[in-house]
Amino acid sequence: MADMVNVLIDGKPLAVEKGTLVIEAARRVGIMIPNFCHHPKLKPDANCRMCLVEVEKMPKLQTSCSVLVAEGMVVRTDTPEVNSAHKSVLEFILANHPLDCPVCDQGGRCDLQDFSHQYTPTTSDFIDVKRVFKKEYFSPLIDKEMNRCVQCLRCVRYCDEVVDAKALAPINRGTMTEISHFSSHQLDCEFCGGCVQICPVGAFTSRLSGFEFRPWMMKRADTTCGYCGDGCSLTLQTRGQQVIEVMSAYGEGRNNGDLCARGYFGFQYVNHTERLTAPLVRQADGKLAPVTWEEVLPLLAERFTQLKLAHGADAIAGLITARCTNEDLYVFQKFMRLAIGSNHLDSSARYGHVNAVEALRRVQGTNRWTVSYEDILQADALLLIGTQITFANPIVGLKVKEAVKKHDAKLLTIETGLRSVETTSNIVNLSSVHLPVAFDRHAEAVQGLIKALFDENLMDSGLESRSADFVAKTKAIISASSYPDGIDASTLRAIAKTFAAAKRGVIIVGQDLLQAPGGYQAMMNLTDFLLLLGKLTQPGWGIAPLTEENNEQGAVEMGATAGYLPGATGLENAATRERLVATWKESVPPTQGMRLLEMLEAAQNGRLKAMYIVGENPVRSLPASSHVTQALKSLEFLVVQELFLTETAQLADVVLPACSYAEKNGTFTNSEGFVQKVRQGLDPIGDSRPDWEILSAISVLMGYPLEYGDTREILKEIRAVILGYNVLGIKAEPAKVDAPTMERYLAGGFAEDLAQRYRAASAHRADWTLRLGQTLFHSGKMSTMAQGLLEIQKEGRLYMNPADFQRLHLQAGDRVRLTAETGEATVGVSPLGRIPEGMLLFPESFREPLAPLLRVTADPVTGVPYHKLQQVGVQKVG
């Protein structure tokens, strides 16, 4: 419990923690002291002088944003002198401020307007000429109207202190102080929209919605972002059937008001002109033609029923995207299991997240994190492995940055990256100890970490006595191997030592590890690492796998992924089956369900006759060598439910128009396990419908009615079926390690695959390793339909280390040919400082050119289709 300090503010007594700013203390008793430059996320700058108050015994007025409370302090915020001071600051600002209100997007939500209304007279004594700045093009998405700037520097400080991108800086001085960017070209930064959100006036505005609205004309829906697994709260602002703008209020949600480019500028796919607006049915002439729901629903019910009778329920499979809501996912798996009668259903969680789920379930008994974002903030050591966090999960990245910069946490990174100051932030720049590894060697690095643990004698002594077998066998097998070739052992040992010495530590693991061959085993070994340190069950400690898509946790927990029942239990789990039977009044099919690759194989060889694909696009997601097109064409009946006419939808017999997250209600579960509300901001576009509603309608016509009035009824049923779902809900405590599961693992479960997990890696290495990975401005294919994001990045370019770039005599605009056994591809190439030598990164959202080059291998345990890594040859073209 912190020391408390007693103060008196405008006669109101208050006790606050020592170290509280006067302005924050005043807020607690409902007194809003006007200010421009103050922001709770930023260090006090006290430059606007708007927040001046009277503090007894101090001769001059004091800036309440920079003065800390002291015992017995008496503060007055409403005296004539104080009000005169507020008035004078406004008078100074308004002297040079342009009368732009009629054309300024901030109008109606502007601090300067609000304070002027509160404090100033209606006339001004200023009869001189206002200073003007030359208007210059600033960037494709953010507009700068420098004349309106009040030089509070919130934008500069946010970009520096919170985002760590440092893209903005003030230049010149005095009244001509101008906010500018560090380059002679246009603004090149993370485009997180933070500066636009934090600007108190209309100096920074979004060009996507410029001049389109007044704030009071828009409806607001508080919802959750549909891009990555960070689970940011955002507010959709709509007018009619258009999303006009997105914002996120300070203090809201897991993201605390911060967003990334995708969340802030990536909403335009919702209103894209190519959105499917009517069901389509393939006609005799081979073309897809629009029909009504009344026509297509009976058709679907009939065909599915026919196929069931002719070939059995096991000839029908389903595939769903983890971008759907929990309600969509739940109804989908219920539809497949009851209406269709098949367990052959899988989700996009199969592409990597399942590796984390399986490992965590096996060792700690739950797929959930045992830590939360707050634990990341309070950790004193953070170990990041294979996250590319500033590209893939930028908001969790902000938590890491805050932990390091504000709370002195030690950052330890094992990433395919180098320290490099670039136009977007780079997490390894903040590391205390950084180990660069190749894209495909994270698993080896983890093994090295465990070897380091033993070499540094960091094993938990309690564990050594309680689970001697586990410790001894692991130690024996790891001692027999050497440190991975070319990975610095002393750095591994430094990382292990520093992490072990922390009081609270979190391991954050990402797709570079999970989507590389051996990802499941690497995840298992990583969990062993935390177990061996004796920390897995300690408060504040845990492993946090990040997810790429917004509801991958949900896809598993709703049972919409092969091998899982609702509650993320296995198909064989008797308790879950009982509960399902009790609620559904039907039994669940007993057979093991096919996973994604198995489904495609079964389609290819005719065992699978039909597929129902919701929101997934395997034709594009998987490489040419997987022959997905051929497989799907072999089906008798393909139904695709989508937002757009994707490559996979183009092969379908029936295409159904679905609602985006902006047009429906429901919930998403983020990486942490927070179940957050999705609220409808628009009516469904055209004739589209929420995914669950479509499935529900078909089920009724098939005679297995899964009827729900609204999503709340679905959530109610989910809670009945998944034990403890209420606890794992919106105000969640992190999950706890299931002690019996852990004990079983330690007692002998670990031995099942110990030899395979600690096997030496193959020595062969090619000169170049290509990774298809996530980049900051895009997420999946969905983001490539958002015009705003295309303005920043409209195509895929290969990122290469600058020294390599020079060695190959490449210049801006050049192309390279990538070759592998499977095929070749020619792409544009750019140097990027953070890419290590010999590594190549290509944005996965633009993966089409690489389709001929890649190939798939399946994880032997989890079936994850590894296809995003390839050893290649590189040649300059032309």
Next chain:
Amino acid sequence: MPKYEPVLLKNMVQPGYTGSLADYERAGGYQAIRKVLGKLSPPDVTNLVKRSGLRGRGGAGFPTGVKWSFIPKDHPGPRYLCCNADESEPGTFKDRQLMERDPHQMIEGMILASYAIGVRTAYIYIRGEFALGAKIVERALSEAYQAKYLGEDILGSGFAVDIYLHRGAGAYICGEETALLESLEGKRGLPRSKPPFPATHGLFGKPTVVNNVETLANLPHIVNQGPEWFAALGSPPKSAGTRVFCLSGHIKRPGNYEVPMGITFREMIYEIAGGMRTSKPLKAFIPGGASAAFLTPEHLDVKMDFESVAQAGSMLGSGGVTVMEEGTCMVWAAQNLLHFFYHESCGKCTPCREGSSWLLQILERIEHGLGHPKDIDTMLRLCPNIAGRTVCAFGDAAIAPILSTLQYFRDEYDTHIREHRCPFRTEPSQMQPALTAAGMH
């Protein structure tokens, strides 16, 4: 033959004195460090300086020994000393001469200060425009290193200090101690909020002392001749010692003059600096740099010490005495100074940033015959909204010329406005208006 025995300027007025280390030693230099290093304890040195009554010579006049004692004793360090050589106050040019003509005096002072405070690394922040001074100081530092007066184990005492020279980039505000520290740290030279003060959170967040060139230059003499000697000079107890005053303006012999504090302005201007340049009598003078309020002939008998000038409504400040004769337009003078302040305002805080530009616009209009009857009331209303409301003292400095010229020469302002012209000008002013409608940049 100077009337008063110089102390700081003593060496440089000797014919043939080059300021080299050899010359400095021949003149008795680097004896003070021999008396102190390893012989006196650091707290003893601080007490010695306290007893001397030495006050800062940069403008604020804070007791030097007291400032040193604010450094927390139990802080693990490191501690820093910064010599403020950013001399930019208009009308002030003493530090420039001290550095160009006798740099080792300042360096020896820095060694003594570093010893007293416990500093291992010291910096000289020199104004960017002092290109010659920087060259000379660099050479002097290298001489001092060669003679092993800097670096490791000086004179076998075990004490070590390094001094680095850092050149500024042309901002007056970097003479403000916290802005200086920001600039030295590689950031924009914007002042910090105080508290905390540099003594506890200075350079890189560590305890730091910032001292003026002249302040440091006094230290070898205080050691050599004893604090009592210094304390008896000038105008004890509050204004001990000599000061180098910078005389400029409409006088016969502008230049640097070192005198004991306490002589009158009359003696300074008429006897020592040779009096007015022509038969035109004195109209007004600035006693201590552009931030000091104007004074009039009725103040000629005020003593040149901290308290007396403060009582007269101005400040001794940086010691820059600028004299104006009859025929000088006071509105023009205020405008001239405001132009400086407008140009140098760092832009951090609202009142100074917007206020200095607004006030300059008004003054320009008045001087060019475009004044409005409301203008004076507006200025009188704006100035108190700047005073005491800013991050640093720049705001208070910027309004001093306006308030003092309005106080003593209000009628001139009224005439400008009423007659739509400057009554002192027969042809248009040479100075281009920066901000009026005619010349917006």
